[in-house]
Amino acid sequence: MVAVKELLEQHLCVRVREGKVFFWFDNWTGYGPLTCSTPPQFDILLNQAWRGNSWDVDLIHASCLSFNLGWLSDKSLNLSYEKDIFSWILLPLLKFKVRHATSISWLQSDLIHCLHQIQQPKIHHVVNWNKPPKGFYKLNTDGACKSSSGRGLIREHQGNVHSAFSSWYSVNGTSLKAEAFALL
Structure with missing residues (x-):
């Protein structure tokens, strides 16, 4: 340290x-x-x-x-x-000497190498939650494969929570599999 x-x-x-x-x-x-x-x-x-x-x-x-x-x-x-x-x-700056110029020449090739690897920034999409139509309910779920748990909310047409749940299940696999189990 x-x-x-x-x-x-x-x-x-x-x-x-x-x-x-x-x-x-x-x-x-x-x-x-x-x-x-x-x-x-x-x-x-x-x-x-x-x-x-x-x-x-x-x-x-x-x-x-x-x-x-x-x-x-x-x-x-x-x-x-x-x-x-x-x-x-x-x-x-105090320690810079001509002999340092040759010792930092390796940085040039590393810098050029890094410049070729610059990636475009990722575009983040904003996700909105929309209320269901009048007379309908909407189920929102989330599952996690690491903790093997799922949870969710059921909301009515005004966006108020009608009920909520949380459950544990034994899932080994991907997050997509965990999301699918959360729906069950």
């Missing part, structure tokens, strides 16, 4: 909009989380650390005494009311 957490921290990046991300633990710089060698006393949100047009140096320093505040002097933010966007990056 720790390995998965580390992988996420290395490859999950935030495009800052409203700044409701963690200053120390989220990757909002593109270089990885800002956790210091000494863990912070408490975490703060990015929009708490950025005050309009400058960094709240006192708040940042209070949360982690060992952090090099000079690094932030050339960083600025344009906060908005839009939601922050989390995205997956292949390599942390």
Whole structure:
């Protein structure tokens, strides 16, 4: 589980909009989380650390005494009311080197392979239940082959439930067979 957490921290990046991300633990710089060698006393949100047009140096320093505040002097933010966007990056920008370009060349063939397998989205059909004509009843049933049970409702022409049932039966097979047994 720790390995998965580390992988996420290395490859999950935030495009800052409203700044409701963690200053120390989220990757909002593109270089990885800002956790210091000494863990912070408490975490703060990015929009708490950025005050309009400058960094709240006192708040940042209070949360982690060992952090090099000079690094932030050339960083600025344009906060908005839009939601922050989390995205997956292949390599942390800080660790990118020319030799990594050759090590990620295998991704190109995998990506092309994946692009050929893109499927059209399935079309979902909305199913409506219609009331039976006046003077008639309608039987609605459902059967499940895994639990070997069936249930159903009998409704009258206004849609009100006239009666309901549930039964267990010993069926081994398909869901179609279970549906058929539910009718019995």
